Amino acid sequence: MLEETNTAEAIGAPSVFQSSLPLEAKLERAREELLDLSARNRLLNMPRSARTVRTIEVIDEKSTEVFRLLVRENRVFTFVAGRAASSAAADKEEDSEEVQELVQPEDESVDDRGVLTRHADTKLQTRLTSAGLQKRLLDLYTDARTLEEEQGVNILFLTLGSLKWIDPPSAV
Numbered sequence: 001m002l003e004e005t006n007t008a009e010a011i012g013a014p015s016v017f018q019s020s021l022p023l024e025a026k027l028e029r030a031r032e033e034l035l036d037l038s039a040r041n042r043l044l045n046m047p048r049s050a051r052t053v054r055t056i057e058v059i060d061e062k063s064t065e066v067f068r069l070l071v072r073e074n075r076v077f078t079f080v081a082g083r084a085a086s087s088a089a090a091d092k093e094e095d096s097e098e099v100q101e102l103v104q105p106e107d108e109s110v111d112d113r114g115v116l117t118r119h120a121d122t123k124l125q126t127r128l129t130s131a132g133l134q135k136r137l138l139d140l141y142t143d144a145r146t147l148e149e150e151q152g153v154n155i156l157f158l159t160l161g162s163l164k165w166i167d168p169p170s171a172v
Contacts, residue, residue: 063160097132
């Protein structure tokens with residue numbers, strides 16, 4: 001007859017719930033055990049340079065304006081593909097998914113709050129070409145829909161700003 005054992009007991013550590021700690025301390029320890037601080041956690045580690053990256057990087061936008069329009073005003077956003085700065089650059093990057101040098105808008109008009117009008121619109125600029133943007137959006141949609149149907153989990157989220165951490169000992 002096989003006996004069921006707790007995983008923590010099997011490796012010699014007493015279970016958090018079997019200890020004599022107060023209930024609040026037990027709950028705090030259990031919460032800490034549930035945290036995933038590894039590189040697998042997509043909320044902590046966002047690979048940007050991988051070829052199979054499943055993100056869309058938005059450029060030349062103000063996160064305060066995106067938040068204001070999206071959350072407070074409940075506006076709908078669209079993505080805009082990047083345009084190459086010159087025809088020579090476009091020819092060189094024809095097979096690339098991303099545009100390296102983008103056209104800068106000449107309209108520098110400011111609204112009554114002092115925000116550039118291009119930052120107060122509902123178009124999110126990207127470095128992706130039109131074909132690359134369509135492919136990435138379709139991939140994101142199918143992955144999210146599949147996972148939601150299979151596991152009931154919505155994996156789509158929006159990050160407004162992020163930090164880039166480089167570990168000094170391993171910096172090259």
